[in-house]
Amino acid sequence: MAKQIRFTYDGVDYTLEFTRKSVERMENTGFIISEVFEKPMTLLPTLFAGAFLAHHRFVKRDVIDEIYAQLPDKQDLIAKLAEMYNEPISALLDEPEVEEGNVEWEASW
Numbered sequence: 001m002a003k004q005i006r007f008t009y010d011g012v013d014y015t016l017e018f019t020r021k022s023v024e025r026m027e028n029t030g031f032i033i034s035e036v037f038e039k040p041m042t043l044l045p046t047l048f049a050g051a052f053l054a055h056h057r058f059v060k061r062d063v064i065d066e067i068y069a070q071l072p073d074k075q076d077l078i079a080k081l082a083e084m085y086n087e088p089i090s091a092l093l094d095e096p097e098v099e100e101g102n103v104e105w106e107a108s109w
Contacts, residue, residue, distance in 0.1 A: 003084045005051065005077075009067045016051035016081075020088045026050045033085055036078075047081050 005016040031050065036043045049064045071077055096102055 003087055015055045017054040018051060018085045018088055019054045022053035023088050025053055044078055051081055
């Protein structure tokens with residue numbers, strides 16, 4: 001099961017999650033996870049906002065920023081978000097179950 005963060009803010013239930021599609025969308029807008037600690041003022045809030053894309057992509061950025069401002073334990077939150085962000089990337093690299101019908105490949109050099 002995918003890792004998620006759940007909370008209620010202003011009477012609305014939120015589920016934050018990263019999927020392959022949401023990570024791809026973030027990458028297409030220039031987000032680079034390895035730069036988070038080089039540009040924390042820009043990229044930490046962007047990482048948080050990106051977690052809304054999977055289930056709440058139409059939530060306005062000012063609402064997301066309000067929510068972020070109200071959340072405690074931000075260091076732990078950011079660590080969890082980074083772990084969640086990496087989950088779809090790891091899944092992309094997972095090996096398939098060994099079974100008949102798997103595609104065989106070889107290099108020519």
